[in-house]
Each structure stands twice: as structure tokens, then as C-alpha cells.
Amino acid sequence: MSYPSLLLQLAQNALVLLIAPLLLGWTSQCRAWMQNRSGAGVLQPYRNLNKLFHKDAVLAVNASALFRATPYILLACMWLAAALVPVLATGLPLSPAVDVIALVGIFALARVFISLAAMDIGTAFGSLGARREMLVGFLAEPALLMVLFTASTISGSTSLITIVETLAHKPFVLYPSMVFAAVAFIMVMLAENARIPVDNPATHLELTMIHEAMVLEYSARHLALVEWAGALKLLAYTTICIALFVPWGIAETGNWGALPLAVAALALKLAGAGAGLALLETLSAKMRIFRVPEFMGTAFLLAVLGLLTHFLLETAA
Amino acid sequence: MNIPFSGQIINMCAALLLLIAFAMLSQRRILSLINLFALQGLILAVSTSVVAYSSHQVHLYYSAALTLLLKAVALPLILHRLIRKLNVKWDVETLFNIPTTMLAGLALVVFAFNLAAPISQMAGTITKSTLGIAMASVLLSFLMMITRSKAVPQVVGFLAMENGLFFAATSATYGMPMVVELGIALDVLVGMLILGIFFFQIRTAFDSLDLEHMEKLKED
Secondary structure (H helix, E strand, C coil), X not given: CCHHHHHHHHHHHHHHHHHHHHHHHHHHHHHHHHXXXXXXXXXXXXXXXXXXXXXXXXXXXXXXXXXXXXXXXXHHHHHXXXXXXXXXXXXXXXXXXXXXXXXXXXXXXXXXXXXXXXXXXXXXXXXXXXXXXXXXXXHHHHHHHHHHHHHHHHHCCCEHXXXXXXXXXXXXXXXXXXXXXXXXXXXXXXXHCCCCCCCCCCCCCHHHXXXXXXCCCCCHHHHHHHXXXXXXXXXXXXXXXXXXXXXXXXXXXXXXXXXXXXXXXXXXXXXXXXXXXXXXXXXXXXXXXXXXXXXXXXXXXXXXXXXXXXXXXXXXX | CCCCHHHHHHHHHHHHHHHHHHHHHCCCEHHHHHHHHHHHHHHHHHHHHHHHHHHCCHHHHHHHHHHHHHHHHHHHHHHHHXXXXXXXXXXXXXCCCHHHHHHHHHHHHHHHHHHHHHHHHXXXXXXXXXXXXXXHHHHHHHHHHHHCCEXXXXXXXXXXXXXXXXXXXXXXXXXXXXXXHHHHHHHHHHHHHHHHXXXXXXXXXXXXXXXXXXXXXXXX
């Protein structure tokens, strides 16, 4: 492990923490433009965080230590996940730890804690949100794993680094199975990040909430941490999506000259992903909660089909 | 893996055809169903012309042109006209239990892939690995015909099945002789016209396009 790569790892960790609210702001801004509103600007999430950090926290009288600790655990999980995904370069000190199954595990850990914290206070909406989150989560997780397995069978490893290197630095090959995997992954991403067909991030109606219902009781710095963690989760999913489906432009191990190009490519891809997400959200309407299992079932089915097509089309030759 | 680039494009088209077959299976709106059918015809034409280009089979270009003309333009236009005249353009069919249907579809895909594996091992064409997908699309369209009760989606299912058969013929043997293909194309066109007349007859007799009415033998 050399010092430059250690530095690069630290820089990447700081970068994901800082640009996560920007991606959220950019997505909301694109959505506003598409809906003919002027929008609040791409920096609005930073202003929100700043405001929340300067407020005094209010806690329910029966809140336990778990309720207070959860925002920190949540932020730690999401930061770890977002920092592990190779965004700028491969071959960093944390690279050996980047296993796709471990990533899914980190997301599951965060989900368990936020659901427990939501039920901790004992209000009706918290428990309702927690149950719905668990319903969506347990349907989304197998689909996500199947998508990742499809990518793993192509590259022969569950390490995200190996997958990226196989896809980005080998001669270009069209993988039909990745088409299925991409569609399934986008569906999972919408569900996991509480975006529109499944959940509305901007809703004020408690009965339709999923994610928002769980964090209703949080205020001030706790809420800021939860929101920051949400932004990091969106960034983590977007970067996984980029790593799996459009990995070109990432810097190779020890190739420092490619870094500026990698930064530019990342900015371009994130901007595209944010705009695409806003477009998807503008085009679709929120579905009933009982339609969600159908939606997630379709995602799982597509992921399995991707795996099957891989064995049919890509291993025969 | 060393498949030539044209082979990769054909594989990609095959994967898209499978994707569309599943989209049709779960589509509730008749209008979107017909648009999906048109898209299927378009992809079929693209893949056929790529096969023609890579295998230097001139007659396949004619089939591709015929497919484009008939299945991506003519038949969808006729269907659009029909649903406008029958006033079922915005009909939404109540499909029960889509996840179960999709799981059944998945089982069919596994079955078709296994069935096609020994055949494609013996075939020497560039498209040999897509035979499984072609059979899967045939079976999926068949499943769609079984699960639908309205007349128009059933006919779309029938036409989609013909698309699957055509794709199977291209992937197994570089297409059928030109005479056979022309005959089938004409059959489909005439069949479509006759079925269109049937729709009107069914509607005047039963006041509905729901084919479940036809299962009763006695009038009550």
C-alpha cells in the first residue's frame, strides 16, 4: 500500500460525502425544470443540512439510546457503502473489501436500524413506515442480488473491482444479459431510494409515506444525518449502476494521468444519471402500495432472465 | 468468448425480443400491447437483416423487408384502425395475478432453453444460440393467448407467436424458402382481415369482445 493510493482513497471518501447532496439537488432541480417549475437550485440540500445542524434537537420522552444512535449508524453505513464503490480509480487500499454481497449486507444493516428506530418511539406512523420499508426491502434484495450475480458470472468474481476491470478494460463486447440486469437494477434503485413509482420523497401525506414515515420523529442534527445518509444511498446506488453498466473512463490501477479524465467522466455520468432519474420520476405516477410486490416481482424476474440469457447466449461459444 | 460483432447484435436483438414478450404478457392496455407488437416486428426486421448481412443470404433481405412492411407497419395499422372502430382503444383488461403468470413464463423460458440446447449444438449457423429465445417467445405468446379473455389481445398473441416462429426459422436454418415465407406472410395478412370481420360479428352477437361468453352453449 503506497501513500499516493492511500491519499486517493481518502480523497475519494471525502468526495462522495461532499457531492452526495449535490446529486440530490441536481435531481430535484431537473425534476423542477421538467415540470415547468423554477426549482430551488442545486445547492438546496446543503442549505437544508446547514439549517438542520443549527437547530436544537427534540427527542420524544420515551426515546431509547437506539433512537439517538441510529442516525450515526445510518450515515456510517451509507458513507462506507458509497466510499467502497470504485468511482474514480480501481486498485485503492479499500479495494479488497469491495464485495457486492458485502455491499448488500451494509444496506441491509442500515435498513434494520432505521426500521427499529422508527418503531422505537411507538407512534403509529413509525411502525407503519417500518413495516412498509421491510416489505419493499425484502422484495428488492433478491432482485438486487440477482443483478449482481449476473455481473459476477460475466467477470467470474463477486468483487466489484474485478467486475469493473473486466467490463471497462477488456475489448468491447455487447452483453445481452446486462440489458435485463440494467432494467432490473433501475427498478430496484427506484424502490430502495424511495423514488416515485414506489414512494414519493416530497410527500406530506402520512398515509402514503414509506421512508418519510420512518423519520417523522427525527429533528435537527439527527434529521440532517438521516437526510445526508439518504443522499449518500442515492449516490451509492448511482455509482454502482455506473460501475456495472457504463464503467468506461475509470482510472486503472496506478495510472495517475487518467485521473482528470476519470473525474470528468464521473461528473458527466452523474449528471446524466440525475437527469434520467428526474425524467423517470416525471413520467411515472406513484403506484399503490399493493402494486409494489408486483413491481419488485417483475424486477426479480428480469434479473433471473438476465442470468439465464447469460448462460444461453454468452457461454455457448 | 469470441462471437463476431454481428453475432453480438443478433444476440442483443434476441434478448430484446424476450424482454418484449414478457412486457406483452404483463401489459394491461390494448393500445400499448399493439405498440409493443409493432416494436417486436421492428426488432425482428433488424435482426433478420443483420443475419442476412453476416451470412450473405440475399433472400433474407427480402424477408427482412417483408417483415418490416407487414409486421412493423401494416398489421399494427390495421389493429389500430380496428380498436378505434370497435371503440376499445382505451380498454384496460383486468389481468389477475400477474406475478404468477410471470413465474409461469419464467418456467417456460427455462423449459425452452433446455429444449433448444441440443438442437443449437448441432446447428452451424451464426444464430444458433438464439434458438432457445425464439422457442421461449413462441411459448410466451401461447401463454398470453391462454391468459387473455378479450378477443383483440388474443389475436395480438397469435401474431406475436408467428413472429416467434419466424425468428426460430431464421436462427435454426437461415429462414425458410422464399415461397413458404411469402405464403405465411399472406396467410397472416388474410387471417388478420378475417379476424377483424369476426370481431364485429362477435360484438353484434354478444355485445362484448369478451370470449368467455362463447364458452356457454345455451342462452339463458
